[in-house]
Amino acid sequence: MSNISEDYILEYIRDILPRREEYLEEMERYAIENHVPIIEPEVAQFLRVLLKSKKPKDILEVGTAIGYSALVMCDAQKGDCRITTIERRDDMIKLAEEFISKSPYKSNINILRGEAEDVLSEITDKYDLIFIDAAKGQYLEFFSRSMNLLRPGGLIVSDNVLFKGMVATDKLVIRRKKTIVKRLRSFLKYINELEGYTSSVIPVGDGLALSYKEV
Numbered sequence: 228m229s230n231i232s233e234d235y236i237l238e239y240i241r242d243i244l245p246r247r248e249e250y251l252e253e254m255e256r257y258a259i260e261n262h263v264p265i266i267e268p269e270v271a272q273f274l275r276v277l278l279k280s281k282k283p284k285d286i287l288e289v290g291t292a293i294g295y296s297a298l299v300m301c302d303a304q305k306g307d308c309r310i311t312t313i314e315r316r317d318d319m320i321k322l323a324e325e326f327i328s329k330s331p332y333k334s335n336i337n338i339l340r341g342e343a344e345d346v347l348s349e350i351t352d353k354y355d356l357i358f359i360d361a362a363k364g365q366y367l368e369f370f371s372r373s374m375n376l377l378r379p380g381g382l383i384v385s386d387n388v389l390f391k392g393m394v395a396t397d398k399l400v401i402r403r404k405k406t407i408v409k410r411l412r413s414f415l416k417y418i419n420e421l422e423g424y425t426s427s428v429i430p431v432g433d434g435l436a437l438s439y440k441e442v
């Protein structure tokens with residue numbers, strides 16, 4: 228039960244998704260078996276459509292894990308992009324490097340090690356798309372630090388913003404998640420009211436927010 232969409236809708240949508248490349252399906256199996264949270268299949272498909280239509284050349288990702296979403300984004304554009312991705316865990320970086328080396332996109336992805344809040348303030352390059360998929364309690368900080376790095380006309384995509392439905396209703400909130408939920412609510416309010424940006428919250432996966440930076 229995702230609490231975002233009905234189970235039968237989710238099952239149906241997942242059922243009709245096309246097969247992925249073998250190295251991506253291997254990563255999906257690894258993530259399930261080892262409880263690594265990667266983007267849901269319907270979110271991956273949504274990103275594919277977004278990337279194929281928008282064609283962002285320079286992409287920044289916050290939260291690499293095993294490198295799955297980075298490879299989905301490369302695959303969507305057949306390698307016509309450069310991805311910089313930030314991860315703080317050495318074990319994840321090692322796994323990501325192994326999986327990426329089995330893909331055709333070794334030279335497209337650069338992993339930066341460290342706490343995203345620190346790494347983001349050191350980056351000076353500009354990006355067409357920024358994908359935020361790391362510690363949910365820090366989204367506002369990640370977003371604020373990403374704004375200067377995003378080109379006008381660019382997009383910030385933030386994953387898990389509805390957090391199992393808890394962000395939308397107190398009825399679902401688990402006590403130990405209260406602070407994260409509160410922070411995500413502040414984050415969504417902030418991006419919706421932010422001047423110079425137009426945002427939309429989409430109930431796909433665990434909730435995706437799209438924020439467009441006006442030209």
Ligand SMILES: C[S@@+](CC[C@H](N)C(=O)[O-])C[C@H]1O[C@@H](n2cnc3c(N)ncnc32)[C@H](O)[C@@H]1O
Nearest residue numbers: 265266290292295296314315342343360361362
């Ligand atoms: C949900 S997983 C990312 C999944 C990945 N985007 C995918 O779909 O394949 C979140 C990752 O972000 C990392 N992370 C969380 N907070 C972070 C931070 N403040 N700085 C750097 N990495 C962080 C975690 O270690 C974890 O590997």
